[in-house]
Amino acid sequence: MRIRLLWRERVLIGLLVGSGVLLALLSDVFFTPANLLRATRYAAEIGLVALPMTMIIISRGIDLSVASNMALSAMTMGLLWQRGVPVWPAAALGIAAGTLAGWLNGWVIARVRVPAIVVTLATLAVYRGVATGLSGGTGILGFPDSFLALGAGTVAGVPIQTIIWIAGIAAGAVFLTRTAVGRYIYGIGHNETALRFSGIDVDRIVLGLYTASGFVSALAGMIYAARVGTAKSNAAAGYELTVITAVVLGGTSLTGGEGTILGTMLGVLIITILQNGLTLARVPAAVQDVLIGTVLVGAVLTYRERAGRKEVFVIAPPQPELHHVGGRVLTDPGNDLAVGEERRNP
Amino acid sequence: MRYIRGFALALTLALLVGLAGPGQAQKALKIFMVPKFTGAAYFAATEKGAKEAVAELKGRGVAIDFLYTGPSVANTDEEIRMIDDLVAQKPDAIIISANDAEALVPVAKKAKAAGIKVITYDADVADPTARQWFVNQGTFTLVGGALVDVVAEQAGNSARFAVVSADPGAFNQNSWIAAMKARVSAKYPKMQLVDIRYGLDKPAESFSVAQDLINKYRGQLDAIIAPTSVALPKVAEAAEQAGLAGKIVVTGLSTPNDMREFVKKGTVKTVVLWNPVDLGYLAVYVAHATITGALKEGMAKQSVRAGRLGTREATAQLNDITAKGPLTLRNVILLGAPFRFTKENIDKFNF
Numbered sequence: 001m002r003i004r005l006l007w008r009e010r011v012l013i014g015l016l017v018g019s020g021v022l023l024a025l026l027s028d029v030f031f032t033p034a035n036l037l038r039a040t041r042y043a044a045e046i047g048l049v050a051l052p053m054t055m056i057i058i059s060r061g062i063d064l065s066v067a068s069n070m071a072l073s074a075m076t077m078g079l080l081w082q083r084g085v086p087v088w089p090a091a092a093l094g095i096a097a098g099t100l101a102g103w104l105n106g107w108v109i110a111r112v113r114v115p116a117i118v119v120t121l122a123t124l125a126v127y128r129g130v131a132t133g134l135s136g137g138t139g140i141l142g143f144p145d146s147f148l149a150l151g152a153g154t155v156a157g158v159p160i161q162t163i164i165w166i167a168g169i170a171a172g173a174v175f176l177t178r179t180a181v182g183r184y185i186y187g188i189g190h191n192e193t194a195l196r197f198s199g200i201d202v203d204r205i206v207l208g209l210y211t212a213s214g215f216v217s218a219l220a221g222m223i224y225a226a227r228v229g230t231a232k233s234n235a236a237a238g239y240e241l242t243v244i245t246a247v248v249l250g251g252t253s254l255t256g257g258e259g260t261i262l263g264t265m266l267g268v269l270i271i272t273i274l275q276n277g278l279t280l281a282r283v284p285a286a287v288q289d290v291l292i293g294t295v296l297v298g299a300v301l302t303y304r305e306r307a308g309r310k311e312v313f314v315i316a317p318p319q320p321e322l323h324h325v326g327g328r329v330l331t332d333p334g335n336d337l338a339v340g341e342e343r344r345n346p
Numbered sequence: 347m348r349y350i351r352g353f354a355l356a357l358t359l360a361l362l363v364g365l366a367g368p369g370q371a372q373k374a375l376k377i378f379m380v381p382k383f384t385g386a387a388y389f390a391a392t393e394k395g396a397k398e399a400v401a402e403l404k405g406r407g408v409a410i411d412f413l414y415t416g417p418s419v420a421n422t423d424e425e426i427r428m429i430d431d432l433v434a435q436k437p438d439a440i441i442i443s444a445n446d447a448e449a450l451v452p453v454a455k456k457a458k459a460a461g462i463k464v465i466t467y468d469a470d471v472a473d474p475t476a477r478q479w480f481v482n483q484g485t486f487t488l489v490g491g492a493l494v495d496v497v498a499e500q501a502g503n504s505a506r507f508a509v510v511s512a513d514p515g516a517f518n519q520n521s522w523i524a525a526m527k528a529r530v531s532a533k534y535p536k537m538q539l540v541d542i543r544y545g546l547d548k549p550a551e552s553f554s555v556a557q558d559l560i561n562k563y564r565g566q567l568d569a570i571i572a573p574t575s576v577a578l579p580k581v582a583e584a585a586e587q588a589g590l591a592g593k594i595v596v597t598g599l600s601t602p603n604d605m606r607e608f609v610k611k612g613t614v615k616t617v618v619l620w621n622p623v624d625l626g627y628l629a630v631y632v633a634h635a636t637i638t639g640a641l642k643e644g645m646a647k648q649s650v651r652a653g654r655l656g657t658r659e660a661t662a663q664l665n666d667i668t669a670k671g672p673l674t675l676r677n678v679i680l681l682g683a684p685f686r687f688t689k690e691n692i693d694k695f696n697f
Binding site: 027029032034035038039042139141148152227228229230232234235236237238239275276279280282284285286289 | 384385413415416417418421422423424426427428430431432434435446448449450451452453472
């Protein structure tokens with residue numbers, strides 16, 4: 001299989017390599033396997049949640065409740081364990097609770113037809129509130145080592161959560177690019193009405209996306225609890241914005257229809273190595289925030305510049321005749337790309 | 347490729363210009379200090395004290411590579427990540443104020459296991475074995491007792507006083523109140539705590555409960571103690587409005603910046619807290635003594651010499667009073683008697 005990269009992804013790889021070289025010059029500790037592998041522990045939680053988030057944003061939705069969901073499911077797990085449920089069944093039930101919370105988001109969005117930003121803004125507060133209420137304000141400590149290994153253990157030197165993240169990236173990329181439902185997700189973001197007229201059950205796909213987001217958030221919640229050794233209601237506070245930042249930096253368009261799993265992975269890695277490397281280079285946190293924000297705006301601007309050029313190229317040739325295929329209007333019958341996907345160079 | 351190179355070059359230049367900071371000294375003792383967050387005058391005061399101690403140690407020929415860095419806002423996750431990153435630099439000691447006592451335990455343990463001396467200051471971690479020493483700014487017993495002492499000095503040993511607290515369930519406030527009661531029964535048997543009101547740490551509520559107290563006990567109340575920085579200025583304001591400025595003793599826990607005007611006018615003669623400059627100063631001396639081996643974890647009867655502060659005792663076990671009953675603190679070094687801010691010294695502080 002030939003790996004074809006989008007312009008955005010090339011920019012991101014350049015950015016990743018460029019900042020990596022720079023940070024290695026600024027700190028002698030940065031470019032060591034131990035440091036880089038350790039940094040992926042933090043990338044994995046963000047990176048996992050960013051996978052369904054990418055798909056949701058491609059479908060022109062958003063899920064702001066992911067971090068609250070992490071806290072809620074971790075709290076559920078912690079309370080069950082405290083009341084005598086063995087830790088792994090408790091973790092499974094915690095993940096079930098998070099999946100249910102995600103399904104609830106999806107149900108209100110797809111069936112009741114409330115905009116995703118409104119629904120998940122509400123559940124951002126609700127899920128965090130429930131977690132705080134359940135906890136009574138104190139964290140739960142003392143989980144067995146077998147569970148803590150999920151957050152602190154390694155396999156052949158690689159953190160366990162990093163392995164889970166890599167598996168998630170592979171599964172997400174295959175799903176999004178090699179399955180019909182994956183292609184429909186781009187379609188929903190690009191032209192939902194057209195997809196509905198084509199007889200595709202858009203609501204079911206949307207419901208599935210938010211449920212998946214709930215499931216993955218809950219899984220990340222378990223990893224978080226295992227890493228910090230505590231189930232607490234203020235877990236992962238503010239993670240939703242880091243996740244969305246990574247997805248947008250990765251080239252996913254907030255207006256829907258565009259984005260790749262590879263881009264998101266690169267976005268997560270860039271943010272992670274900037275935070276890690278700049279801390280090692282003794283750059284104050286406030287300056288780090290400014291730098292990461294600047295990188296985000298700068299990168300997104302380069303995507304826009306390119307998109308404009310592409311438009312000129314597309315408009316220039318004479319318009320082909322319209323073809324009607326099964327209720328769909330196609331401008332180019334030879335176009336085998338999903339709607340909204342950028343045309344790749346041959 | 348042209349674009350990528352251009353982009354990388356621009357980034358390189360931008361970063362290099364911005365980062366032409368201090369180089370890393372070789373063989374110097376590396377001491378890192380991570381506050382809860384950097385954007386607060388309180389923590390800036392601890393930094394000032396820490397740097398003062400570093401300068402003194404350098405003057406004595408100790409090479410120190412000191413770094414003060416932390417999250418820009420109070421964020422547990424960012425603090426954990428930063429500490430973990432800093433541990434990779436293998437400092438000799440790291441001084442931490444924990445945003446979350448429980449969540450910071452694993453990263454503190456990890457640092458300690460890597461041979462780094464871990465000192466907490468201002469806010470401890472939940473597990474005392476996760477660090478070597480906690481530099482304690484004032485136990486509940488000491489701070490609560492000091493508030494009662496101020497009332498006794500300014501309103502007499504048989505004063506009748508009331509308390510305006512935060513929330514009825516607030517652990518810190520309830521613990522200070524428990525310590526006040528203990529001090530009263532141990533040292534001032536004629537003194538009387540007549541009422542406790544709760545301002546819920548809201549300015550308006552605190553003001554109105556202070557007014558209620560003044561009206562209810564008009565002429566029969568000698569002092570009001572507010573062990574919360576939200577209520578104390580509001581209690582002072584209520585006393586002024588009732589025309590009782592200077593006639594009723596108002597004291598409590600707050601910061602110089604919040605209380606400056608009332609202290610200068612004389613409505614409040616004494617504000618009790620600790621001195622964060624001294625706290626940061628002591629923390630660095632403790633870190634240094636732990637690195638050199640002058641302080642050994644778990645050994646009873648040790649002391650640390652801390653420059654202008656003199657000698658401080660390191661205690662393996664220290665008993666304190668809390669709202670949930672007695673508590674034994676392990677491996678702590680006390681900053682000392684709580685600090686009193688008065689008209690004479692308040693302008694030296696900005697936090």
